[in-house]
Structure formats: C-alpha cells, structure tokens
Amino acid sequence: MKRKEYWNQKEMSYWEKLYYLEIARGLWVTFSVFIKNLYKWCTGKKGALTVYYPEERRSDYASNFRGKHKLTILENGRPKCIACKMCENICPSKSIKIVAGKSPDEKDSYSLKIPLSFDLDYASCIFCGHCVEICPKDAIIMTNDVSELPTYAREKLLYSLSDLLESKKDA
Amino acid sequence: MMKGFEYFTTQKDELLAWARKFSIFPYPFVTACCGMEFMSVASTLYDTDRFGAALPRFSPRQSDLLMVVGTVSHKQAPIVKKIYDQMCSPKWVIAFGACAVSGGVYQNYATLKGLDKIIPVDVYIPGCPPRPETVIDAIIKLQSKIETGVSKNV
Numbered sequence: 001m002k003r004k005e006y007w008n009q010k011e012m013s014y015w016e017k018l019y020y021l022e023i024a025r026g027l028w029v030t031f032s033v034f035i036k037n038l039y040k041w042c043t044g045k046k047g048a049l050t051v052y053y054p055e056e057r058r059s060d061y062a063s064n065f066r067g068k069h070k071l072t073i074l075e076n077g078r079p080k081c082i083a084c085k086m087c088e089n090i091c092p093s094k095s096i097k098i099v100a101g102k103s104p105d106e107k108d109s110y111s112l113k114i115p116l117s118f119d120l121d122y123a124s125c126i127f128c129g130h131c132v133e134i135c136p137k138d139a140i141i142m143t144n145d146v147s148e149l150p151t152y153a154r155e156k157l158l159y160s161l162s163d164l165l166e167s168k169k170d171a
Numbered sequence: 172m173m174k175g176f177e178y179f180t181t182q183k184d185e186l187l188a189w190a191r192k193f194s195i196f197p198y199p200f201v202t203a204c205c206g207m208e209f210m211s212v213a214s215t216l217y218d219t220d221r222f223g224a225a226l227p228r229f230s231p232r233q234s235d236l237l238m239v240v241g242t243v244s245h246k247q248a249p250i251v252k253k254i255y256d257q258m259c260s261p262k263w264v265i266a267f268g269a270c271a272v273s274g275g276v277y278q279n280y281a282t283l284k285g286l287d288k289i290i291p292v293d294v295y296i297p298g299c300p301p302r303p304e305t306v307i308d309a310i311i312k313l314q315s316k317i318e319t320g321v322s323k324n325v
Binding site: 127 | 293294301302312
C-alpha cells in the first residue's frame with residue numbers, strides 16, 4: 001500500500017475530479033441562502049443579518065456606551081460646571097478648553113466661578129470618558145448618541161458651550 | 172426628438188453625479204486600529220454595499236474614494252500624498268477616525284496634525300474609533316456631496 005505524503009491528503013472521487021459538479025454544489029449553498037432570505041423578506045420577516053442603519057437602529061447597544069457629551073444644568077437653567085478645569089487637565093488628547101469667569105451673583109451659593117466658554121473639539125476627542133469620571137459636580141455626562149458627528153469641515157467639529165448644553169426639557 | 176436630446180445633454184452632469192453616487196470604490200489606506208472598524212462596517216452587519224461603497228480597490232488608479240483610516244505619521248505623509256496624486260479625477264477623501272482628522276491623542280512631533288494639512292478632505296469622521304453608524308452617516312453625507320457636485324478635489 002502506498003503511503004500518503006500528507007496526513008490530510010484527500011483522495012478525490014471521479015465526480016470531484018470532474019470539478020463542475022462541485023462548483024454547482026458550492027453555488028447552491030449561496031443560492032439557497034439567498035432564496036431563504038428572499039422568502040423571509042417576502043413574508044415580512046427579517047432575513048439577512050444586516051442592520052439597515054438609517055432606518056433601524058441596533059437594539060444591543062451597551063447601556064454604558066460613550067457617545068456625545070452633554071453639559072448638565074441646574075434647575076434655574078445655568079450649567080452645573082464650576083470651571084474647575086479638572087476635565088481639561090485629565091483629557092489625554094487636550095480636546096477641552098474652558099475659560100473661567102466670575103459669577104454675576106456676588107453671593108452665589110453654588111459656585112463663584114462659571115465657565116464663560118466650554119469648547120470641546122470632537123476632531124481629537126477619543127471618547128475615553130475620563131472627563132466624566134473626574135468631574136466633581138457631574139456637570140459633564142456622556143449620552144449614547146453618536147448621530148450627526150461627521151462633517152464637511154473640520155471647524156464644525158469644535159462644539160461650544162451652547163452646542164453641548166442640554167436643553168431644559170431634557171433635564 | 173431633437174428637443175428631447177437637447178434636454179438630455181443639459182442633464183448630463185446630474186446623470187453622471189447620480190451614477191457616481193452609487194458606485195463609490197473606496198481605497199482603504201489603513202494605517203492603524205481604525206481598520207478593524209472599517210472591516211466591521213464593510214462586512215455583513217453594517218454592509219456598506221447598500222450604498223454601493225463596499226468593493227475596496229487595492230490600486231489607487233481604480234478608486235474614487237480615498238479612505239485614510241488611522242494615524243498618519245510624518246513618515247507616512249508623503250506616501251498618502253503620492254497615492255492621492257495617483258488617483259484619477261473625480262476623487263473624494265474621507266478622514267476616518269480622530270487620528271486622521273486631527274492627530275487625535277497623538278499630539279507629538281511624529282504625527283501629522285490632521286490629514287487636511289497635506290490633501291483636501293471632503294468628509295471628516297471623528298471618533299476613536301468611530302461607530303459603524305457614524306461611518307454610514309459619513310457615506311450618506313459624501314453621497315449628497317457627490318450628487319450636488321461640489322468637490323474640492325476635481
């Protein structure tokens with residue numbers, strides 16, 4: 001008996017050597033999946049695995065997914081941010097720039113410092129969430145929303161205080 | 172007959188733009204980890220073939236869209252520029268991920284601070300890495316840009 005040269009060397013039968021039948025068999029796998037998906041689509045069920053994104057969203061988003069930032073507000077509508085610049089210091093890509101100013105109210109019970117401007121550059125933000133973790137007042141949070149991020153111009157990626165501030169009805 | 176033909180010639184640019192919109196052949200210039208996200212968005216779950224932008228061409232001369240995916244270092248920058256020059260017009264460029272858009276977390280001497288320092292960029296995708304949804308949003312934005320025919324790269 002002749003010894004096989006490799007352990008996985010397969011003896012091909014006549015039909016396998018003929019090759020055309022094997023091509024047809026391989027194509028049949030693809031074609032049958034296509035027919036099955038087409039049948040499911042016709043009967044109103046979801047056939048393919050694909051998420052048809054702009055129309056439907058994935059349901060298995062992680063609840064702690066880090067998306068766009070939001071600056072939370074107090075009941076009277078002013079931002080919770082006290083301009084301590086902790087997030088600016090911890091940000092690994094230096095995307096946050098805060099300009100601090102004095103509160104217009106001299107005897108402000110919440111904080112005497114307010115952010116005059118809060119710029120977050122999404123061009124370099126890496127969504128690490130360090131700013132959220134370090135914030136002592138929970139003034140900056142992250143939503144799991146990533147919509148409307150791509151832009152035609154790089155300057156548009158610089159979000160200012162008014163872009164980041166959550167609206168009153170969200171709070 | 173003649174009138175109809177004349178009308179057709181006025182609509183030539185619109186017809187071409189409509190055809191180009193649905194046949195974007197990307198050239199993925201993958202230099203870093205965002206490449207995984209590119210594979211994810213090109214594969215079954217978020218199929219970019221639904222927008223006609225799935226078939227990657229591995230020669231710049233055959234492609235319409237240069238996708239710079241990942242960090243561009245100063246050593247890599249002339250290569251990107253050369254590849255961009257090799258592409259045939261009309262051509263579009265996507266900066267994919269925070270590193271390609273602005274250098275991202277690599278604010279150091281070795282990294283190019285944004286792809287638009289060397290070549291014009293049409294759509295910027297921020298994120299580290301961007302969600303596949305964000306990439307699909309960007310492709311839709313690029314399609315509307317192709318349709319209106321406004322491009323910096325002709």
